[in-house]
Amino acid sequence: MAASGTSSPCLCLTHDGSRMNSDMYLNVYVCIQDVFSLFSPRRTDVNSVTNWNAPLVWEGTFDPVVIDAIYKKMDPRVAVVVFAVGKYTRFLKGFLETGEKHFLVDFRVTYYIFTDNEKDVPKVELGKGRKISVVTVPSANRWQDVVLGRMKWATITIDKQIRHEADYLFMMDIDSVFHGRFGAESLSQLSAVLHRGYYKTTREKFPYERRAKSRAYIPLDEGDYYYTAAVWGGYLEDMYKLVRYCYEESEVDAKNGIEAAWQEESHLNKYLLYNKPTKVLSPEYLWSDYDKVPADIKVVRISQLIKDYKEVRPNGGN
Numbered sequence: 124m125a126a127s128g129t130s131s132p133c134l135c136l137t138h139d140g141s142r143m144n145s146d147m148y149l150n151v152y153v154c155i156q157d158v159f160s161l162f163s164p165r166r167t168d169v170n171s172v173t174n175w176n177a178p179l180v181w182e183g184t185f186d187p188v189v190i191d192a193i194y195k196k197m198d199p200r201v202a203v204v205v206f207a208v209g210k211y212t213r214f215l216k217g218f219l220e221t222g223e224k225h226f227l228v229d230f231r232v233t234y235y236i237f238t239d240n241e242k243d244v245p246k247v248e249l250g251k252g253r254k255i256s257v258v259t260v261p262s263a264n265r266w267q268d269v270v271l272g273r274m275k276w277a278t279i280t281i282d283k284q285i286r287h288e289a290d291y292l293f294m295m296d297i298d299s300v301f302h303g304r305f306g307a308e309s310l311s312q313l314s315a316v317l318h319r320g321y322y323k324t325t326r327e328k329f330p331y332e333r334r335a336k337s338r339a340y341i342p343l344d345e346g347d348y349y350y351t352a353a354v355w356g357g358y359l360e361d362m363y364k365l366v367r368y369c370y371e372e373s374e375v376d377a378k379n380g381i382e383a384a385w386q387e388e389s390h391l392n393k394y395l396l397y398n399k400p401t402k403v404l405s406p407e408y409l410w411s412d413y414d415k416v417p418a419d420i421k422v423v424r425i426s427q428l429i430k431d432y433k434e435v436r437p438n439g440g441n
């Protein structure tokens with residue numbers, strides 16, 4: 124249901140004849156959503172707002188055509204940063220091909236592929252305004268170094284290159300496939316996805332880093348949600364700040380002889396506890412082929428593939 128770039132869901136001029144800016148569009152969008160909600164029932168089985176009043180996005184809580192059309196007016200440039208180091212290049216084809224079918228269709232998207240093996244980057248037919256940019260990074264002997272190294276190489280490359288080429292940036296795992304629409308409803312200053320494994324559990328069960336020695340430490344009585352580090356996004360500069368934070372905090376940990384329980388995911392969760400995301404995406408935005416789909420997940424938009432951890436990682440499983 125991709126919206127056409129030329130259709131206009133709302134007035135584009137203000138009363139004094141000047142063009143509307145992006146905040147105005149979003150305000151109009153909120154009003155339109157309110158009107159729609161008079162005619163169509165909202166989801167009543169899930170929360171659609173967080174306790175700090177950020178939208179919590181589920182299928183059935185937004186109008187896909189309207190929201191795509193509003194963001195399309197701004198025609199943002201979206202960067203997707205993915206790493207495919209060692210054997211993980213095998214996941215590129217499925218990710219890119221399905222991304223072209225479902226990820227921000229009709230928007231300007233550049234996939235930044237960080238790899239140690241450029242020749243294994245597949246040729247994939249891309250839509251108009253969509254590109255691939257390959258960034259060479261070193262190989263690693265430990266998967267933990269690849270996972271954490273993402274923060275270092277992304278920091279350096281955003282600073283040097285991507286900053287000049289994108290308005291929004293997503294960080295994503297490569298071992299996944301798109302199955303459903305992932306559209307402009309995902310865009311915000313800072314968007315984080317609820318980890319499918321913990322969205323129904325209480326905070327003391329979240330796998331936050333619990334050792335006070337780590338910079339990612341979160342005490343048992345704190346926490347809103349547990350977010351996955353496999354899909355997160357936002358304005359370019361806000362994402363730069365957060366990626367760099369994860370990099371610097373993991374460096375401090377390394378100097379103190381500790382590695383956070385879930386590497387950058389632990390630091391990401393610490394940051395988002397004290398700097399609330401402006402949008403939270405339901406686990407529709409990252410499910411897993413390992414788990415059966417419960418009734419509250421109406422659409423699986425991306426799913427993590429089942430993989431043989433021992434075989435695909437340079438130093439074996441978890």
Ligand SMILES: CC(=O)N[C@H]1[C@@H](OP(=O)(O)OP(=O)(O)OC[C@H]2O[C@@H](n3ccc(=O)[nH]c3=O)[C@H](O)[C@@H]2O)O[C@H](CO)[C@H](O)[C@@H]1O
Pocket residue numbers: 205206207208209210211265266269270295296297298318351352353354385386387388427435436437
């Ligand atoms: C669904 C989810 O919560 N995913 C998180 C979980 O990942 P996973 O257990 O899914 O880890 P993973 O093996 O997918 O590694 C994360 C990503 O790093 C890249 N990679 C990794 C190893 C390698 O040899 N080559 C390579 O390119 C690749 O993009 C991969 O998708 O835990 C990791 C930290 O432990 C990260 O926080 C992931 O975001």
Ligand SMILES: [Mn+2]
Pocket residue numbers: 296297298353427
């Ligand atoms: Mn993964």
